[in-house]
Amino acid sequence: METNSRHETRNNILAAAKKVFIKKGHSGARMQEIADEAGINKALLHYYFSNKDTLFEYILFDSLKAILAQIQPVLDSDMDIYDMIRAFSSTYISFLQENSYIPGFILHEINQDPGKLVDFFSRAGIKPPVSMFRQFARAAGKSKAGPYDPYQLVLNILALCVFPFVARPVIQGIFQLDDKVFDDMIEERKHEVPEWIINSLKNG
Amino acid sequence: METNSRHETRNNILAAAKKVFIKKGHSGARMQEIADEAGINKALLHYYFSNKDTLFEYILFDSLKAILAQIQPVLDSDMDIYDMIRAFSSTYISFLQENSYIPGFILHEINQDPGKLVDFFSRAGIKPPVSMFRQFARAAGKSKAGPYDPYQLVLNILALCVFPFVARPVIQGIFQLDDKVFDDMIEERKHEVPEWIINSLKNG
DNA sequence: GTCTATACCTCGATAGAC
DNA sequence: GTCTATCGAGGTATAGAC
Incomplete structure (x- = not known):
């Protein structure tokens, strides 16, 4: 009791x-x-x-863990690059739909104090997923697409998935979009984002 | 004196x-x-x-004005959609290279209080550039590319240009990239971002 | 216009009763 | 384990001399 x-x-x-x-x-x-x-x-x-800092760090680390946990499963599979991009985009956007404010929170706080990210990796028993690049690079090697920088590729995927959630009120405010319209756009992006990227790769 | x-x-x-x-x-x-x-x-x-709020509002509005000022000239020209995307990406990224922290600042503060964006548009004598969409849509109509949602297109361009600056410390921390590597990546993006988008459109 | 000194308040943190 | 009461640091803002 x-x-x-x-x-x-x-x-x-x-x-x-x-x-x-x-x-x-x-x-x-x-x-x-x-x-x-x-x-x-x-x-x-x-x-x-x-104290406040202890509690804050707990929440921040927890959020980081939740975000990174979304990446790992996709990387552990041995899909080819296209399927990997499709799987990643859709699961990541789905996760963000349920946790819209986490990206903005993390980006802002790590900007305030990048050392916190170092602390996270060293103390939370989690290693930076550098393997993510290796995975992408490896999968990219197997594809028929021409050569491209896997760093830029990953940055692009993250940008297209995450940015709408970070910038939501600004975008809605500037372009006068109501909630439903914006939500629908995000829903579409689950399959559109990977297709745009793949189309771009095929033409690169 | x-x-x-x-x-x-x-x-x-x-x-x-x-x-x-x-x-x-x-x-x-x-x-x-x-x-x-x-x-x-x-x-x-x-x-x-x-008081603090007065000063803060001045800085926030000033930042918003600076950001929006970058968009206007491109829209006022009558380029076709491809040239518009090229011009926009490269001037926008160049501006952000000199003002790296503005996007994160604006996104965070407008997230805290979306009403401030409304205040800005009503009090700062600036109208929301809804015309941006019209311009893009018009330019899109002239192109040979298939139909696509201009809202998604604009969101994608902004995401690819802005996200690296908002997420910089997180990306560098997670993927262990030093400053020079990251700066070089951003420099490349001035011409790569528009090409990726255009490639994607051509295949859509 | 610019300073020193200080009022006043908000907030994180602690003391101590139950 | 949970509460009320309060302390003390640090923050915004003001008073008043120069």
Whole structure:
């Protein structure tokens, strides 16, 4: 009972912290708001997580882990380059549809302090997926397409998948698109993004 | 002399504020840091700009204006779609090379408060460039390429041009690329981005 | 216009009762 | 484990002398 309740409170805090930090960022978030969101008070919040930075780092690392976890399975398969691009785009965009604010959160915070990314890789027991490039390069080698830089290829795929989520309010605001239109566009991109890239490769 | 000095101090403040706000964001920036950067003290800072929000809004609007100003000239020309894409990509990326942190700044702040974009358009005397779509759509109509959604096209161009600047530290950190390699990649993109897009259109 | 000094407040963190 | 009350640092903004 005690342990269960303790566990539950901790989970409430983590869910609340995730919500607030991802929305407001480290410097914009308030411990009071996290406590409110979790249905507790600041003192209890500090009882579970002694300070703001500890809690923040937990959320940031958790978000990084979630994002990177989406990449790994695709890379571990031995598809050819085209199928790999198709599989990656569609699963990645689907994941982002359910976690729209994670990319902006990560990009902003790592921009504020790139060292946090180093900490993540060294302390969270996760290695940078340099293998991603090797995989892409290897798969690219097997294709009939001409030579191209796998670094640029990966950057392009990420850009086309992630950017709409990072830039959503700006794009909608500038071009006057309502939510439904934008959501539909993203849905289409699950199959359009890989086709655009593949078309581009075939003509390169 | 007085007026000149006043003007100069004001410019120092604006330059300092731009630097600090763009790097740290609204909630991360400190008036003290801006004062230090401008070589004055907090009191004088408040003498010129009565409060933080006023100063912030000035910088944000100024950044938005600078970004949008890059788009307009290309749209006002009557190039065909391919030349338009080439001209846009290369001038936009060149501008971003000199203003790397502006996109991340704008995206983050507008995400925090999309209303600021509305304020910008209504108060800064600038209209949303919906005409951009019309221009692209018109130019697209003249081309031999098959039908495609101009919204997606614009989103793709922006993604490929802007994303590397927003995601720079994350990309470099994850894929272990040093500054020179990354800078070279961006330089290449000035001509590669439009070619990829055009290749993709030709095959669509 | 520019400074020093300080008021006032928000926020992270702790003390201590239950 | 959870609360109320409060401290102290650090932040924005102002008062007032020069």
